[in-house]
Amino acid sequence: MKSINHYAYKAGLDLKSLALNFASALLFVLPLAMYFYPEFIQKEIAVVVMSFVVAVLVPPMGWMRPHPYSDMPGNLPYPRKKD
Numbered sequence: 001m002k003s004i005n006h007y008a009y010k011a012g013l014d015l016k017s018l019a020l021n022f023a024s025a026l027l028f029v030l031p032l033a034m035y036f037y038p039e040f041i042q043k044e045i046a047v048v049v050m051s052f053v054v055a056v057l058v059p060p061m062g063w064m065r066p067h068p069y070s071d072m073p074g075n076l077p078y079p080r081k082k083d
Helices: 016-037 036-055
Strands: none
Touching: 016 036
């Protein structure tokens, strides 16, 4: 039987992680955009809010998505019941 450490965990390569990382990057760039382009403040805020809405709505997809039959404890969608 292989140990849990045998599996190569490639975090951040699924769509949900990429969407959240992109939305977070936009959030950090927002103050600069608001300073340099004050005439577009409402549109800049709307872009950041919509990017977070999209990031929340994207389902966790990819080969490491959480599923109940995983051997990796950190990859479970909910805590496993102790037998």
